[in-house]
Amino acid sequence: MPKMDEAQKAIKINSLQEELTALIASVRTEKDVKKKRRLIAKIGDYNRKIDTLKSGRLLSRETKRDLVAYSFIAPNFIGFCVFTLIPIVFAFALAFMRWDGSNPIQWAGLRNFAGLWNDIFFKAALKNTIIYCIGTVPLTMIASLALAIVLNQKVMGRGIFRTLSFFPYVASLVAITAVWKMLFHPSKGPINNILYNVFHVSQESLPQWFTGSLVLLSMILFSVWKYMGYYMVIYLAGLQGISGELYEAASLDGANTWDKFRYITWPQLSSTTFFVVVMLTINCFKVYDIAIMLAGGGSGELTTSSTVLVYYIYQKAFIDWDLGYSSAVAMVLFLMVLVVTVIQFRGQAKRERA
Amino acid sequence: MKKKILSVLLAVAMMGTMLAGCGNNENDGGNSGSGSSGTGSTAASSTPDSGAASSGGTGDSAGAEPVTLRWAIWDQETTQYWGDIKAAYEATHDNVTIEMVDLGSTDYMTVLATELSGQGSEFDVVTVKDVPGYATLVQKNAIIPLDDYIKADGVDLEQYAGATDQVVVDGKLYELPFRNDFWVLFYNKDLFDAANVPYPTNDMTFEQYDELARKMTDTTFGSQVYGAHYHTWRSAVQLFAVLDGQHTILDGSYEFMKPYYEMVLNQEADGVARKYSDLKTEGLHYSAAFSGGDVAMLNMGSWFIATMITNLKSGEYDSQLCGNWGIVKYPHAEGVEPGSTLGTITGLAVTSATDTPDAAWDFVKWVSGEEGAAVMASSGNFPAIMTEEVVNLITGLEGFPTDDASKEALNVSNLYLEVPYAPNVSEINSVLDSYHGSIMSGEMSIDDGIAAMNTEVSKILGQ
Numbered sequence: 001m002p003k004m005d006e007a008q009k010a011i012k013i014n015s016l017q018e019e020l021t022a023l024i025a026s027v028r029t030e031k032d033v034k035k036k037r038r039l040i041a042k043i044g045d046y047n048r049k050i051d052t053l054k055s056g057r058l059l060s061r062e063t064k065r066d067l068v069a070y071s072f073i074a075p076n077f078i079g080f081c082v083f084t085l086i087p088i089v090f091a092f093a094l095a096f097m098r099w100d101g102s103n104p105i106q107w108a109g110l111r112n113f114a115g116l117w118n119d120i121f122f123k124a125a126l127k128n129t130i131i132y133c134i135g136t137v138p139l140t141m142i143a144s145l146a147l148a149i150v151l152n153q154k155v156m157g158r159g160i161f162r163t164l165s166f167f168p169y170v171a172s173l174v175a176i177t178a179v180w181k182m183l184f185h186p187s188k189g190p191i192n193n194i195l196y197n198v199f200h201v202s203q204e205s206l207p208q209w210f211t212g213s214l215v216l217l218s219m220i221l222f223s224v225w226k227y228m229g230y231y232m233v234i235y236l237a238g239l240q241g242i243s244g245e246l247y248e249a250a251s252l253d254g255a256n257t258w259d260k261f262r263y264i265t266w267p268q269l270s271s272t273t274f275f276v277v278v279m280l281t282i283n284c285f286k287v288y289d290i291a292i293m294l295a296g297g298g299s300g301e302l303t304t305s306s307t308v309l310v311y312y313i314y315q316k317a318f319i320d321w322d323l324g325y326s327s328a329v330a331m332v333l334f335l336m337v338l339v340v341t342v343i344q345f346r347g348q349a350k351r352e353r354a
Numbered sequence: 355m356k357k358k359i360l361s362v363l364l365a366v367a368m369m370g371t372m373l374a375g376c377g378n379n380e381n382d383g384g385n386s387g388s389g390s391s392g393t394g395s396t397a398a399s400s401t402p403d404s405g406a407a408s409s410g411g412t413g414d415s416a417g418a419e420p421v422t423l424r425w426a427i428w429d430q431e432t433t434q435y436w437g438d439i440k441a442a443y444e445a446t447h448d449n450v451t452i453e454m455v456d457l458g459s460t461d462y463m464t465v466l467a468t469e470l471s472g473q474g475s476e477f478d479v480v481t482v483k484d485v486p487g488y489a490t491l492v493q494k495n496a497i498i499p500l501d502d503y504i505k506a507d508g509v510d511l512e513q514y515a516g517a518t519d520q521v522v523v524d525g526k527l528y529e530l531p532f533r534n535d536f537w538v539l540f541y542n543k544d545l546f547d548a549a550n551v552p553y554p555t556n557d558m559t560f561e562q563y564d565e566l567a568r569k570m571t572d573t574t575f576g577s578q579v580y581g582a583h584y585h586t587w588r589s590a591v592q593l594f595a596v597l598d599g600q601h602t603i604l605d606g607s608y609e610f611m612k613p614y615y616e617m618v619l620n621q622e623a624d625g626v627a628r629k630y631s632d633l634k635t636e637g638l639h640y641s642a643a644f645s646g647g648d649v650a651m652l653n654m655g656s657w658f659i660a661t662m663i664t665n666l667k668s669g670e671y672d673s674q675l676c677g678n679w680g681i682v683k684y685p686h687a688e689g690v691e692p693g694s695t696l697g698t699i700t701g702l703a704v705t706s707a708t709d710t711p712d713a714a715w716d717f718v719k720w721v722s723g724e725e726g727a728a729v730m731a732s733s734g735n736f737p738a739i740m741t742e743e744v745v746n747l748i749t750g751l752e753g754f755p756t757d758d759a760s761k762e763a764l765n766v767s768n769l770y771l772e773v774p775y776a777p778n779v780s781e782i783n784s785v786l787d788s789y790h791g792s793i794m795s796g797e798m799s800i801d802d803g804i805a806a807m808n809t810e811v812s813k814i815l816g817q
Binding site: 100101102103118120121181184185186187188208209210211212297301302303304305307315318319320321 | 634792
């Protein structure tokens, strides 16, 4: 860059300064909020230009600072790009292609998506995933909130109970599904034995917990039991953030326990609840391990009554090697999670404004 | 403004480095590609040598370049013959080193297909575990057709007794079988003796078999005996139906399976066999069921013979419970020749990514040939080539049942592959597996399940 002599520089600075003052004046008179914001941003640009000229440095202080910041982000971000972002973008593209992982990719247009509507296995997976979510999300939320409220009181052995209810979350999934399978074993399990011996359910009508229509119920119950401890901890943190004065004031006004919950605890926990529900929903849509472990049996194959979307994505991609089709299923899953999350964010934003 | 430019620059730089990375890879691929053609030609010129060597029996490998073959296998620890084959081949081929890569048995074909996707696979020879996996590899162009080699070296496909005909793809053969397992009926002689019931025979119809299983059953609590046991695999129940030779699982209409589902489900209901849903929940392995000493008859593949012999010898199975066992031929439908049974071939294939296809082929040919067969048989496994000698080797093993019926049971008259080749066989397999589960667990009635199989498979076949 040719060096400007001082006189030229001064002239440039002056002209910039003039433009800047004109800008500031126009900002004062501007009514439209959007335009105003844009003008203010422009003022910043001018200030920076003048600074650069005055100091005579190649990079302004701000740019330098930004570069340092970017260099700190870079290692993580590059990893994220290579292993997450690019595959995701690629998956979006793949949904419109036909590819088996080796042969050349072919354009398929919307054929993958059209195929979904006639696919019994996809429809079964979609239905099961939705039922599982509808069952699991509210139940887990209610269970974990109730646990948190009870264990937030000063009860005897509170620590032990907290630990106990957190335990299923920490325990290995494989180990506890094995225990559940023994408990609910269709002919030898204690649960069915109690049903048979105490409630005199006939042998033929004993519930088959891991097949048919009951398998989803088993999955829901299992998942509530396993994950309520985790969300209980989050709720406990939320509960401890509520000021005791609020309850004191409510007691003075003669509020009963239900009123306190209804008018203090619940509204105060709204942001915690929001977080819990969003996380739960996303995790529920992604269910795979629980289905495989509870209903997959030795071979890990799921029938139409227990198949879930993520399993179907895996099956289509790595058993049948139809990567395009499986990406299309993944897109459906993505859209569902996206829609649910957007709706929840909207609802939360509205509540916060109100 | 600047920020934006900067971020764009950063992004471009990143893309640049990444593309450079890809480019490098491609270069590598190119290099190895050209390298492969180079070594390919040298290997080709040495083919007559190696042919002569293998026919001569000893390695005339003086001057031959050292070759390392990477070979994909599973369960190296628990399966003896991988190591036996490697040792025997290396002993006669001085210049070849076999490097085994264990991919595990549970999802071997899935892992293998992933390994062979795209570029940069390093395998020269792969073991093909099942036909759906074979179909996948063929469609992915991951393995090469062997017809030219077969013709050049004059390999006689007749010796595989028709097994290779069932895996021909568009007139080309991509694998040679080295192991051939077929299904037989295992039975526990002690249980039959205790119940004073005559042993099963090599010539039983399904009605006689059902009757025998019911006769052996004891439902008294505490001393239960199950007349029969069916593992949760689809093959264990559904494929009774294809033994008449008129139907296959690729038909697209499956009404012919109904009588067999009825037989097995009725047996379950009457306590003759353990319930499918129980087995699924427990994940009970067939070997645990049979060695537990309360199962009178078990239909299973011949691989279980080697398992029985080894585990009884090592004391893992209690010989009090299952030490006195025997095998007979599969039961057969009315009017069908006895000895018709299901088979599964395990094959070897040469990858398209290999640098040394000729050395790889020589290995494949050797293992699936008579020399390999002898090695397989020495550890009680069934090679794809069944000669008199091989049968004698196996029946002569210590621990093999000594009665004549058990020896006679090894003579197979018709062998039907569990899964013959078809382009969509992997998807058809998934559909059939899924509805097999639905029928067996009682989620669907037999008729509904078969109707669903019909619609779904027809949809796949119609594509």
